[in-house]
Amino acid sequence: MDVFEAVASRYSCRAFLPKPVPEKIVRDIVERASRAPSAGNMQAWRVYALAGSRVEELKALLAPRMNELPKGEGGDYRIYPDPMGEPYRARSFKVGELLYESIGVPRADKPARYQQYARNFQLFGAPVGLFFAVERAHGVAQWADIGGLLQTVMLVARGHGLHTCPQQAWVSWHKTMRSFLNLPDNLMIYSGMALGYADDSAPINGWRAPRDPLDTFASFEGFEG
Numbered sequence: 001m002d003v004f005e006a007v008a009s010r011y012s013c014r015a016f017l018p019k020p021v022p023e024k025i026v027r028d029i030v031e032r033a034s035r036a037p038s039a040g041n042m043q044a045w046r047v048y049a050l051a052g053s054r055v056e057e058l059k060a061l062l063a064p065r066m067n068e069l070p071k072g073e074g075g076d077y078r079i080y081p082d083p084m085g086e087p088y089r090a091r092s093f094k095v096g097e098l099l100y101e102s103i104g105v106p107r108a109d110k111p112a113r114y115q116q117y118a119r120n121f122q123l124f125g126a127p128v129g130l131f132f133a134v135e136r137a138h139g140v141a142q143w144a145d146i147g148g149l150l151q152t153v154m155l156v157a158r159g160h161g162l163h164t165c166p167q168q169a170w171v172s173w174h175k176t177m178r179s180f181l182n183l184p185d186n187l188m189i190y191s192g193m194a195l196g197y198a199d200d201s202a203p204i205n206g207w208r209a210p211r212d213p214l215d216t217f218a219s220f221e222g223f224e225g
Ligand SMILES: Cc1cc2nc3c(=O)[nH]c(=O)nc-3n(C[C@H](O)[C@H](O)[C@H](O)COP(=O)(O)O)c2cc1C
Pocket: 010, 011, 012, 013, 014, 095, 120, 165, 166, 167, 168, 169, 170, 191, 208, 209
């Protein structure tokens, strides 16, 4: 698979097959992804990879807590700007619409939407969960760098025929994750990520999030050919 194909075929996969991914492959993905650049080559990231009994333990820990604390434990950091403003709100609304439409859930059916949201904490059935932590004291530059690491993980995963879903939703369970991962105080979870083999027959994987046309977000000046 070339880089064009890897980029074009990546999407946020929200239904996985129960097929395990060998540790060797996960190690390969994370190791190759560490070629992602970082300002000053700081490599200010920490990755926790969970599979097998650890994933089962985590899922079992969270499942009963979904109804008890629907919004989780609050956030360790704010994911979305408040207010989100336009055109961002409309884009975000659109993916929500496409996602729920794909599984036949009407916007007004809040319990069914919540049930789908809660699937984040079952890793959408993926056999592997990756958790990416940043230094609490670091700033926006290092946060951008870790975003590059996530994207590189997602593209290298494609090279192995695997799919991913980045999951900031895990931030809402930051206290539980801190103790589950034994995360030191200086680190905080930036995002989780589900990793595994896509269930291509699942309707939730059958749509793609649109992107705005090139000339609405980029300009090109001074080119001669
Ligand atoms: C850092 C990050 C965190 C995300 N967190 C979640 C999440 O918690 N749950 C989810 O279903 N999708 C999550 N997404 C997926 C986005 O909704 C998705 O990337 C966007 O709608 C574009 O769709 P695509 O990835 O399929 O191209 C996240 C994406 C990023 C980059």
